[in-house]
Amino acid sequence: MNAEKLFRILGISYKIRHSGSGIIYTVKCPYCSSGAGHKHHGNSGAFIVHNEKLHYTCFRGCYAPLITVLKDISGCEFDEIKETLSLVSSD
Numbered sequence: 001m002n003a004e005k006l007f008r009i010l011g012i013s014y015k016i017r018h019s020g021s022g023i024i025y026t027v028k029c030p031y032c033s034s035g036a037g038h039k040h041h042g043n044s045g046a047f048i049v050h051n052e053k054l055h056y057t058c059f060r061g062c063y064a065p066l067i068t069v070l071k072d073i074s075g076c077e078f079d080e081i082k083e084t085l086s087l088v089s090s091d
Contacts, residue, residue: 001052008080010074014047024048030072031062045069052089073091 003025007014016024029045044060056069064072070081 001049002047003047003054006054006070006084009071009084009088010076011069012073017046022049025088027062027073029058029062030069032058032060033066037049047074064081 003023006012007025012027014027017024017026020088025047027045027047032069045056045058049056049058054066056064056066067078067081067085070076070085071078074081076084
């Protein structure tokens with residue numbers, strides 16, 4: 001999974017943080033930052049690539065399926081995200 005290529009194509013802003021287990025791509029959680037029904041505010045989201053699979057976690061407890069998070073962060077439609085995921089998964 002080429003996460004950086006995925007984020008570039010979808011126009012997602014991220015920062016890179018290195019940890020003992022690899023690279024963590026930090027982003028602004030779309031749910032914390034929206035305040036819509038969520039009690040947290042701030043930059044708490046992160047994408048983590050583990051065993052070639054991309055996972056999303058919010059360190060404050062927000063949750064949504066990966067494709068929904070990518071849609072909400074990028075503003076792209078589901079079809080575009082699915083196509084982009086298949087493209088970068090084969091890299």
